[in-house]
Amino acid sequence: MDVLYFAWVRERIGEPRETVDTDATTVADLVRELSAREDRYALAFSDLSALRVAVDQELTAFDAPLAGAREVAFFPPMTGG
Structure with missing residues (x-):
């Protein structure tokens, strides 16, 4: 699955996107897997x-299922102006 990072998340991780092989069943599981990789992910x-x-x-929410998902994107809350 493709994982995309935007704004300061991208800056902390050091790349805008990557392809991840995962057994995660929810977004929260994916976050735990990524956080365990390296300190830069844990910080992000x-x-x-x-x-x-x-x-x-x-x-979606972090407890959302990932079954069949092709892309997950992480970003800070958006503000209007």
């Missing part, structure tokens, strides 16, 4: 309240 995912997630371009 240290405060989930400061993150939003989309699965296949639909905003």
Whole structure:
């Protein structure tokens, strides 16, 4: 599955996207897998309240299932202006 990172999440991880082989069944499981990889991932995912997630371009919660998902994107909350 493709994992995309935006804004400061991308800056902390050091890349805008990657392809991940995972057995995660939910977004939260995926976050735990990624966080266990390296400190840069752990730092990026240290405060989930400061993150939003989309699965296949639909905003969702961290307990959302990943079955059949092709893309997960992580980004900070958006503000209007």
